[in-house]
Amino acid sequence: MEAAGLGLFMVSAGLCATLLEHPGSPLHAALPSPLLRRALMGAAMGLTAVAIILSPWGRRSGAHINPAVTLSFLRLGKVRAVDAAFYIAFQCLGGLAGALLVAALLGRRFTSPPVAAIATVPGVAGPAVAFAAEVTMAFLLMGMVLITTNRAGWERFTGVGAGLLVALFITAAAPLSGMSINPARTLASAIPSGLWTGAWIYGVAPPLGMLLAVELYRRLPGRRPVRCAKLNHDPRSRCIFCGQPARSPLHSVEKPIEQGGVHVQ
Numbered sequence: 578m579e580a581a582g583l584g585l586f587m588v589s590a591g592l593c594a595t596l597l598e599h600p601g602s603p604l605h606a607a608l609p610s611p612l613l614r615r616a617l618m619g620a621a622m623g624l625t626a627v628a629i630i631l632s633p634w635g636r637r638s639g640a641h642i643n644p645a646v647t648l649s650f651l652r653l654g655k656v657r658a659v660d661a662a663f664y665i666a667f668q669c670l671g672g673l674a675g676a677l678l679v680a681a682l683l684g685r686r687f688t689s690p691p692v693a694a695i696a697t698v699p700g701v702a703g704p705a706v707a708f709a710a711e712v713t714m715a716f717l718l719m720g721m722v723l724i725t726t727n728r729a730g731w732e733r734f735t736g737v738g739a740g741l742l743v744a745l746f747i748t749a750a751a752p753l754s755g756m757s758i759n760p761a762r763t764l765a766s767a768i769p770s771g772l773w774t775g776a777w778i779y780g781v782a783p784p785l786g787m788l789l790a791v792e793l794y795r796r797l798p799g800r801r802p803v804r805c806a807k808l809n810h811d812p813r814s815r816c817i818f819c820g821q822p823a824r825s826p827l828h829s830v831e832k833p834i835e836q837g838g839v840h841v842q
Contacts, residue, residue, distance in 0.1 A: 578638035579664050580671025582629045586642060587675030587765050589625040593618055594695045595679075595687050616748045623744030630736035630809050639807035639818065640736075643759040644668055645783040649719055649791050650806035655818055665761070672765030680769045687769075694770035697755030697763045697779055707754035708778050714746045715758045715786025722808060723794045727801040735808050758783045 596604045597614045608614050630640040641647045644665040651661040676695075680688050688694050699707035721738050725731040747756045757763045763779035766772075794800060806818040 578634040579642055580667040580674065581634060582632075582638065582640060582642040582671065583668050583759075583761055583765070584671035584675035584678075586622075586625055586629060587672050587762065588679055590622055590695050591676060591679030591683070591687055591692075593621045595683055595692050598692050599686050600691070601686070611752075612748070615751050616744075618751075619744035619747035622747055623740035623742075626743045627736045627740035630739060636807075636809050637817075638664075639805075640809060641806075642668060642671075642761075643783070644761050645715055645759065645787045646719070646722075646808075648784050649787040650803075650818075652788060652791050653795075653803050653806075655803060655806035660817075668761040669764055672759075672761045673768060676765040676769050693772055694766045695755075696766040696770040696772040697757040698772055698774040699778065700753045700755070702753055704775050704778060707775060708782050710750045710753040710756075711758060711778060711782035712786035712789070714742075714750060714756070715783040716790045718742050718746075718758060719787035719790035720794065723790065723803065726808065727804055732809070739808065754778070758786070760784070 596602050597608070597618055599605060605614070608617070629635050629642060632640075634640075641650070641664060647656060647661050647664045647668070650656045651658065656664070680694065686692065718739065721742060722735060725735040725738055746758065750756045757779045760780045760783060763776065767776055794803075804819065805816060807816065
């Protein structure tokens with residue numbers, strides 16, 4: 578499920594980027610403004626993220642589709658180490674499969690510049706700015722997730738919030754870092770494009786930013802306990818993280834999620 582989630586994200590990103598950025602694309606010719614093209618790309622990927630999070634598979638797996646997210650919930654004691662390892666492995670494999678599928682369909686239109694398999698590399702401002710941008714975006718995304726998923730009545734907004742942030746980040750920060758906030762997504766693009774410039778940034782900065790958000794959240798006075806490792810908790814099936822049993826769809830009364838796993842204070 579995690580592999581399929583990031584794989585679909587990469588397929589959507591690859592197709593949209595080729596339509597918007599390849600010089601031979603009619604859409605590219607019709608939209609001369611780079612800012613407008615980034616905004617459209619952001620909107621497309623934001624909607625893709627929302628669809629994945631709210632999909633049946635996303636509701637079952639938790640829709641991490643990002644090793645940095647999985648590592649954050651591992652730090653919180655909501656994911657076992659062995660499960661985290663499998664999640665991360667399949668996120669990487671799924672993302673790569675999605676990118677390779679687009680490469681097989683579109684060939685050099687996707688893998689060669691300027692699309693370059695949507696590789697994430699530092700922008701003209703340099704590696705330091707790219708690193709800072711990735712840390713900041715990852716911090717904001719995980720902070721939003723922790724706040725919305727652990728407050729009653731707010732969890733329904735997590736998917737939309739993630740989509741809005743993805744759209745905003747792509748529009749504003751793509752020129753700075755390429756906008757990754759996901760080590761598996763960067764790996765998936767680097768292999769078919771052969772572009773590894775600053776790859777360490779995208780392996781270090783997103784986990785660092787999200788773990789900083791975790792540590793800050795744990796120290797907030799009056800914070801709500803972290804309930805589960807899912808971005809969208811589905812009560813219709815047993816939760817693999819917190820152990821919440823499946824409920825009948827006819828059961829209309831929400832019950833609090835039982836704490837599962839090892840809770841880190």
